[in-house]
Amino acid sequence: MIGIAVIGYGYWGPNLVRNFSLVDDARVVAVVDQRPEQRATVERLYPTVQTYADPADMLLNPDVDAVVIATPVSSHFELSMQALQAGKHVMVEKPMTSTVADGEKLVAEAAERGLTLMVDHTFxxxxxxxxxxxxxxxxxxxxxxxxxxxxxxxxxxxxxxxxxxxxxxxxxxxxxxxxxxxxxxxxxxxxxxxxxxxxxxxxxxxxxxxxxxxxxxxxxxxxxxxxxxxxxxxxxxxxxxxxxxxxxxxxxxxxxxxxxxxxxxxxxxxxxxxxxxxxxxxxxxxALRVEAEHFVDCINTGSTPESDGAAGLRIVxxxxxxxxxxxxxxxxxxx
CATH class of the missing domain: 3.30.360.10 (Dihydrodipicolinate Reductase; domain 2)
Structure with missing residues (x-):
């Protein structure tokens, strides 16, 4: 069972939490959002999900195996790198990063650590x-x-x-x-x-x-x-x-x-x-349900996502x- 944490519970975050909650081999264990009202909404809808204001605190949770990032593009690189360095698989919203240089660093980091890096190319x-x-x-x-x-x-x-x-x-x-x-x-x-x-x-x-x-x-x-x-x-x-x-x-x-x-x-x-x-x-x-299942399957099997870090880098x-x-x-x- 893959433990999923979602960072960002704004426009896209609720869709991610809902779809990952339906994947057989996964469970949403954590949601991160700086806004107290958003955390309160998560706690009301998903009582078993732990909420955090700081991503660093969430990354210390041993039940988290993978991090899904749905935040502004300016934060994608820092949050993705922190998650990879903490040994977590990563799925990040598109565009993957705001620069090619940052994208190359993420791809290299994931490869070195043997972790799945996937970009949310939903379409x-x-x-x-x-x-x-x-x-x-x-x-x-x-x-x-x-x-x-x-x-x-x-x-x-x-x-x-x-x-x-x-x-x-x-x-x-x-x-x-x-x-x-x-x-x-x-x-x-x-x-x-x-x-x-x-x-x-x-x-x-x-x-x-x-x-x-x-x-x-x-x-x-x-x-x-x-x-x-x-x-x-x-x-x-x-x-x-x-x-x-x-x-x-x-x-x-x-x-x-x-x-x-x-x-x-x-x-x-x-x-x-x-x-x-x-x-x-x-x-x-x-589509997001198909994508969520694909991400979890890639983690379990070690296969390469169809929208992997290389695909995200090509778009950047x-x-x-x-x-x-x-x-x-x-x-x-x-x-």
Whole structure:
């Protein structure tokens, strides 16, 4: 039985505690939060869970085998390192750290101590994304041409990170999982409409070897909420709309057909192919439950998480390069 401690009982913490409480091979033994009212809520809902105001006190609890961190990104490195050095397995919210250098230190520390380091890339554990991953892996989409996503809404403005680190991190983790390759360079543009605050809308382009390209539009200042991704392959195309109650994934048998380049005449070289659209059936199991079970299983078996420290580090590399590009008004930055 793996003893779980959750640090941070704010927006995401309650979901983590609830889902880890349902995992057969785990039990939540501790929750850390500086706010007395949050600790009181935990004590009322989970009478057997010990609460702490200081993470250092929690790390002395011998019943804690693994620590799950759901705090602002600025605290991720320090809390994760303290937990690893105390011999605890770690699952940390995304982005894993605020710098590449800190991410590299965490990956090295976990490897040296033989501990599991996992990043909470929740979306890759959704049935929708896993179905798309299956389609890509089976070659049903053909050669991948582009990945294009939009994630916009009105709020919530963050004060410590830009919209790229807050919203684009979700889609970057999905892209990393689906494409299975890292970009060679990135270019980002954006603007802060509130003086003295981080960039609140941005456009990020990732360039890869070959003809694949990825583009992300993220915005805290939009009149509507949009969570849509288009993935185009040479054989089929996919639309992933996370706000759809059903049919979140739609597969289109559409594309182009290239004619004979040596053909003489008035026929266009590019033709169009239109076939059926189908929506695969998706599992309704909560993604965080799947992820929690995966984390515990990796601890028990010593296997590598699908969203391990290396995956988290790849995303931080992209975000750090994108931040540099923002300061250069969109000039490409190599990774």
């Amino acid at each position: 890759i554990y959704t049935s929708a994304v896993r179905k798309i991953h299956e389609l890509v892996g089976d070659g049903q989409l053909g050669e991948l041409y582009y990945y294009d996503s939009v994630r916009v809404n009105l709020g919530l403005f963050q004060h410590d990170v830009s919209v790229l680190w807050d919203l684009a991190v979700h889609d970057l983790s999905i892209m990393d999982f689906l494409l299975g390759q890292s970009p060679t360079s990135v270019a980002a543009t954006g603007i802060a409409h509130v003086e003295g605050q981080p960039v609140n809308m941005a456009y990020l382009t990732c360039f890869f070897e070959g003809s694949t390209i990825a583009h992300f539009h993220v915005n805290w200042l939009a009149p509507v909420k949009v969570r849509q991704t288009l993935i185009c392959g040479s054989e089929r195309m996919v639309v992933f709309d996370d706000l759809e109650a059903s049919e979140k994934v739609k597969v289109y048998d559409k594309g182009i057909v290239l004619g004979d380049p040596d053909q003489i005449g008035f026929e266009p070289r590019v033709g169009y192919r239109t076939g059926d659209m189908w929506a695969p059936r998706l599992d309704v199991t909560e 590399r992209i975000l750090e390069a994108a931040t540099t590009s923002l300061g250069l008004q969109g000039a490409p930055v190599e990774i």
